[in-house]
Amino acid sequence: MLALASFLAREVRWWVRHILYFVRRALGLVLIAAALIWWFGDRVPSYILVALAFTAATIRGWALLASSNWRARIEWPARGVLSRLAFRWRWPTMAEACGLTQRDEVGDIVAPALRTVTCRWPWLRCEVKTLPGQKMGDFEAASEALRHALGALHLRVEQVAAAGVLLTFTMDDTLASPFATPEPGIEAAALEVVEVGRTEAGKPWNLPLGPHTLVAGCSGSGKGSVLWSFVLGLAPASHTGLVRLHGIDLKGGMELLMGARLFATTATTAAEAVALLEELVEQMRKRTRRYAGHVRFHEPTVEDPFHVVVIDELAALTAYCTERDLLRRAELAINLLCSQGRAPGFMVFACLQDPRKEVIPSRGLFTQMVGLRLKDVNETAMVLGETAVTAGVHCHRIRRDAPGTGYVVPEDGGPPLRVRAGFASDEVVRAVADRFPAPPHEQVVEEPA
Structure with missing residues (x-):
């Protein structure tokens, strides 16, 4: 009974929230519906009520079972149309x-004229x-006031023409809910990018x-989520020997x-870490000579x-x-x-x-820099640059x-992307490690005589 009551309460909350959302933004449709009910009264056939109930159940099932498809095809386009109309009306x-x-x-x-609103x-x-x-x-100075006036989460200001400014408002936090890092498939992916999470647009977040790559963030900001999502994405390639972690x-x-x-090799002390780094430097030099x-x-x-050298806390070495000797050698090798x-x-x-x-x-x-939650705006500038702060x-x-949430500046110089990494539980890490163990360490190809 408690489970049934909890389910019904969630359903009622869902319907009330969405009905009120559309009622506030589509009052005209509500008035039309009220006029139709008043006109027809009790002459509405029962099969119409059945059809309405079936339609409501279909919509709710679509939203419940295929939430991403529902948001992409119905919720987000509807919000987009209503937001454009509301913005044009409120802009002056x-x-x-x-x-x-x-x-x-x-x-x-x-007021400044609106050229386009999309x-x-x-x-x-x-x-x-x-x-x-x-x-x-002037618009940068007023950006916080504009963001609060519209109720947006973020605002980016860009110059687009001699007398034009582009304002990009982020209206909703699409990365608010955590999600799990998917276990990799059997086939090794192409060694160009590694999917570690999602972007604000709902697309995969791929790290080249x-x-x-440097991932910076305070304690508890989710560096482990980025690290393990990256490592697990490389697990099939490591298992086949194309990548050595x-x-x-x-x-x-x-x-x-x-x-x-x-991992092919691991180091848990400073001496082991320096020896590993220096060995990799020597391998790198032999390969470049070949x-x-x-x-x-x-x-x-x-x-x-x-x-791929994965370092959990770089400052412990640098x-x-x-x-002092180990610190100097580690810094040189890195x-x-x-x-x-x-x-x-x-x-x-x-x-x-x-x-x-x-x-x-x-x-x-x-x-390649990834900025998670940091202490202040100065640290943001250190990691992502002054341009990103602007x-x-x-x-x-x-x-x-919201651990694992951060920003990354693309290599092509585009605007910063807001991203979130998937969460890899201990059970998932162990399962992937058991499924895709690294092959035994082989002798490095020596420089030909």
Whole structure:
């Protein structure tokens, strides 16, 4: 009985929430329905009531069983149409309240003209023609007021023309609900990108394989979600020998040893980590000498696999190591791998909490940056750059109850993407490690005489 009552309560809440949503935004349809009921009265045939009930059940079943399809085909397009209409109606009042209007010759208030208003949920984009004397900085200064006036989560301001500004409002948090990292399939995926989660647009979040990657975030921000989603995505390729994973975890192995069978080698002390890094540097040098004059880009094979170094807490090697000699050697090896490793097939994937230059001197050598929840706007600029902060990226505003959520700047220089990594439970990590163990470590191909 309690389960039935809970189910009925959830159903009632769902219907009330959605009915009220559309009633508020489609009052005209409600009035038409009321007029029809008043006109026909009790003359409505019973089969119409049955048809209405069947339609309601079909809609509810669609929304319940295929929620992503429902949102993409019904909910998001409907919200987009209503948001565009509401924005055009509210824009003059919003612009005046946010200090973006002027007075003309006769004293009337004039708001910046709207050139276009488009909505592809969850984004509402409007191109505004600036008034004489206005500049993009005026809209950046008023961005927080505009965001609050519209009830948006985020606002990005961009210059699109000599007298035009593009305002991109994020109207809904499509990444609010956590999701599990899917277990990889039997077939190894193409070694170009690794799917680690979803973007704000509901598309897969793919990390390119090759660029050295730095994941920065406070404790509890979800660095483990990004790390394990990346490692599990490479598990089939590691199992076949095309990729060789090397794990460094100076927290005694608490994180990476959960899936130790996925890694060809692991290091849990500073001495072991430095020895591993220096061995990889030597392998890299041998490979570059073999490739010189013959090959410019590495193609992974079982004989020449793609090496990925996964470091759980990079600062433990570059700043917090108490032995100065080990710290110096670790920093040198990481600098060499990051500066020379991409072409011959060596990649560093590292996580850390403190992105300051004195903590991670080689920060500039990481070309792919992921910013999770950080302490302040200065740390956001350290990780993603000043341009990302200007574009409205604020990693310090990410909620604590949304681990794995962050921003990434694409390599093509496009606008920052808001993303979220999947959650990999201990059971999933162990299951994938048992299913796709790394092959036994083989001797590295030696330099020909």
